[in-house]
Amino acid sequence: MDELLLSKIRLGIVAALLTADWASFASLQRSLQTTQGNLAAHLAKLVEAGYIDEQKLFVDRRPQTRYSLTVAGRAAFAAHVGEMQRLLASGGPS
Amino acid sequence: MERQEAAEHLELVDRILEQSSRRLYVGGEFFVVWGCESALISLLFQLLSDGRISAPWLWLAGAGYAFAVAFTVVRYRQLAVCMERKSWLQREFLNVLWLALGLTFVTQIGAFGLYPGFAGGGLWSFSASFVLFYIGMHGNRAAIVGGMLLLVSLIVAAFMPAVAGYALAAGMLLGDAGFGVASLLATDERAHRHG
Numbered sequence: 001m002d003e004l005l006l007s008k009i010r011l012g013i014v015a016a017l018l019t020a021d022w023a024s025f026a027s028l029q030r031s032l033q034t035t036q037g038n039l040a041a042h043l044a045k046l047v048e049a050g051y052i053d054e055q056k057l058f059v060d061r062r063p064q065t066r067y068s069l070t071v072a073g074r075a076a077f078a079a080h081v082g083e084m085q086r087l088l089a090s091g092g093p094s
Numbered sequence: 095m096e097r098q099e100a101a102e103h104l105e106l107v108d109r110i111l112e113q114s115s116r117r118l119y120v121g122g123e124f125f126v127v128w129g130c131e132s133a134l135i136s137l138l139f140q141l142l143s144d145g146r147i148s149a150p151w152l153w154l155a156g157a158g159y160a161f162a163v164a165f166t167v168v169r170y171r172q173l174a175v176c177m178e179r180k181s182w183l184q185r186e187f188l189n190v191l192w193l194a195l196g197l198t199f200v201t202q203i204g205a206f207g208l209y210p211g212f213a214g215g216g217l218w219s220f221s222a223s224f225v226l227f228y229i230g231m232h233g234n235r236a237a238i239v240g241g242m243l244l245l246v247s248l249i250v251a252a253f254m255p256a257v258a259g260y261a262l263a264a265g266m267l268l269g270d271a272g273f274g275v276a277s278l279l280a281t282d283e284r285a286h287r288h289g
Binding site: 006015027 | 095097100101102103104106107110111113114175176178179180181182183185
């Protein structure tokens with residue numbers, strides 16, 4: 001299993017970005033229903049691992065931070081979900 | 095990781111993916127504006143062929159086109175600014191919408207010799223029904239009803255040429271603009287529900 005994706009919030013972030021070109025910080029916060037500080041900490045870990053990309057820009061003169069999933073993040077998510085499905089099918093802890 | 099935990103994590107992934115796929119913004123305002131514009135064109139040609147108005151009234155269709163194009167550009171720029179997430183589905187839908195609107199617009203204006211009068215209206219009904227059925231394929235029943243209304247109006251127009259303009263105009267108003275109003279009301283209701 002992927003250590004980084006064992007956290008529910010980080011797994012949720014990657015799942016939320018899976019079918020999107022990008023999502024803003026506010027959109028991710030709404031999807032995952034977590035606090036700003038908690039979300040920011042988890043996002044930073046995923047950025048550091050190269051699972052997601054961060055882009056800071058100004059939209060209508062207001063700052064917006066957008067996140068998108070990287071190829072490495074997509075591959076890690078697929079492998080992690082595959083492991084969890086195998087665990088469920090096998091009937092024992094990993 | 096225990097099985098129970100793995101099951102919970104997979105449930106979370108399913109829930110998030112399901113939520114993501116439901117968030118398609120169809121832009122009801124574009125359907126209202128272009129539905130009304132197309133209905134206006136068919137109506138003007140019908141009134142002209144009935145001898146109720148003279149040819150200069152057709153400039154009204156041109157003015158309507160100019161308004162629809164300006165509205166589309168301004169509104170899309172506003173939407174792009176307040177967008178918080180761009181899903182693949184949203185991107186694909188917008189591609190289909192702009193392709194259908196753009197190609198029909200260029201074809202009708204550029205090939206007016208091929209698609210004069212009611213043929214132009216028919217072209218709009220065809221492309222609008224194409225977009226509505228595309229939306230319908232993603233689980234939107236109102237869009238399927240709208241697309242069906244447009245197809246019915248096309249068939250009625252083909253078999254009753256004396257009232258072809260009225261039939262096409264009614265199809266665009268009920269099917270296309272009607273769908274736009276329904277989706278705007280649904281968006282408004284969702285916004286109220288989620289505060």
